[in-house]
Amino acid sequence: xxxxxxxxxxxxxxxxxxxxxxxxxxxNHNYMYWYRQDPGxxxxxxxxxxxxGITDKGEVPNGYNVSRSTTEDFPLRLELAAPxxxxxxxxxxxxxxxxxxxxYFGPGTRxxxx
Amino acid sequence: xxxxxxxxxxxxxPEGENLVLNCSFTDSAIYNxxxxxxxxxxxxxxLLLIQSSQxxxxxGRLNASLDKSSGRSTxxxxxxxxxxxxxxxxxxxxxTGRRALTFGSGTRLQVQP
Numbered sequence: 661x662x663x664x665x666x667x668x669x670x671x672x673x674x675x676x677x678x679x680x681x682x683x684x685x686x687x688n689h690n691y692m693y694w695y696r697q698d699p700g701x702x703x704x705x706x707x708x709x710x711x712x713g714i715t716d717k718g719e720v721p722n723g724y725n726v727s728r729s730t731t732e733d734f735p736l737r738l739e740l741a742a743p744x745x746x747x748x749x750x751x752x753x754x755x756x757x758x759x760x761x762x763x764y765f766g767p768g769t770r771x772x773x774x
Numbered sequence: 775x776x777x778x779x780x781x782x783x784x785x786x787x788p789e790g791e792n793l794v795l796n797c798s799f800t801d802s803a804i805y806n807x808x809x810x811x812x813x814x815x816x817x818x819x820x821l822l823l824i825q826s827s828q829x830x831x832x833x834g835r836l837n838a839s840l841d842k843s844s845g846r847s848t849x850x851x852x853x854x855x856x857x858x859x860x861x862x863x864x865x866x867x868x869x870t871g872r873r874a875l876t877f878g879s880g881t882r883l884q885v886q887p
Contacts, residue, residue, distance in 0.1 A: 693874055702778070702863055702877030710873075718872060750817065752875075762808060763867075763875060767817045 661686050664766035666751050672772045673741040681736040681769050683751030690756035692734040693763065694718075694726065696747040703750060709734055710756065741773045776801045776868050780878035787854055788886050795849040795881045797864030802842050808875065809838050809849050810863040818863065822849070854885045 667682045685692065690711045695703035695718075705718030709728040723745060725737040734753075738745060751766040777800045787793055797807070806825050810818045822831045822838040824847070830839040837850040851858060861882045865875040 691873070695877075700879070702865070702879045703875070704877075705872060705874045708872055708874050716872070718874060762806075762820055762823045765818045765820075770815075 663687065664751055664753055664764050666749075666766035666769050668769060669767070670770045672774065673738075675741060675743065675773060677741050678737070678739050679741070679771075681738070681749055681751075681771075683734045683736070683766060684732050685734075685751075685753040685764070686732065687753065687755075687764065688731060689753035689764075690731065691754045691763075692728065693752040694724070694734070694736045695750045695752065696720065697750065697768075698747050706736065706749075738771075743773050745771065746773045747771060776804075776866060776871075776876040778864060778866060778876050778878035780862075780864055780881050782881060783879065784882040784884075786884040786886060789854060789856060791854050791885075792850070792852050793854055793883075795851070795862050795864075795883070797847040797849070797878055799845045799847075799866050799876070801868060801870075802845050803869040804842065805867045805869055807838075807840055807847050807864065807866045809836075809847075810865065812861045812863060812880070814860075821862075851883075854883075856885045856887045859883055859885050 664685045693708045694706040707726040709715045749769045752763040754763045781796045809821045824840040835852040861880040863880045865877045
């Protein structure tokens with residue numbers, strides 16, 4: 661199993677550009693998450709999904725969109741990039757049902773908006 | 775709204791010391807608590823996961839305790855080594871709301887050789 665994979669690893673965007681961060685997991689997990697981590701801070705939840713076709717907002721959703729057409733993929737779309745979106749983005753997944761399943765994290769995407 | 779606080783924010787110790795990192799959370803209705811390690815510019819490595827029904831978990835030189843009623847967890851690192859230098863993040867999975875982890879801001883640990 662590859663686990664949770666994210667692409668790209670690094671990206672520099674100009675203000676106003678758009679891009680999609682890709683996230684794929686091969687563990688058949690129902691729950692998937694997008695977090696962002698600003699320098700010196702913990703992670704904040706952007707969006708999450710409890711299964712294909714079902715998504716919901718997290719703590720900091722403004723400026724982002726998501727979709728979940730398959731169990732494996734959970735892309736994060738940035739529209740009209742702003743400097744405030746400079747951050748490291750982590751995707752995560754876990755099994756649904758039960759409470760003892762830990763979240764597995766991808767390696768992260770480091771995004772700079774200038 | 776769940777809030778997670780980690781104290782201290784930074785810690786520098788000489789090699790060989792035993793040390794304790796603290797984590798507190800405001801809502802005791804949690805499923806579990808996880809401790810992560812993060813090296814500079816890197817991703818998250820899960821160290822220990824404690825279920826709400828458990829009091830502690832151990833892995834090698836690491837021991838994590840959980841007191842759900844008081845909203846506290848500690849991560850004990852025995853005989854610290856320079857390779858332990860990293861940021862340690864605490865996160866809780868709540869029973870209500872979004873079923874996502876709420877993270878603290880981390881403790882940045884430096885172990886001096």
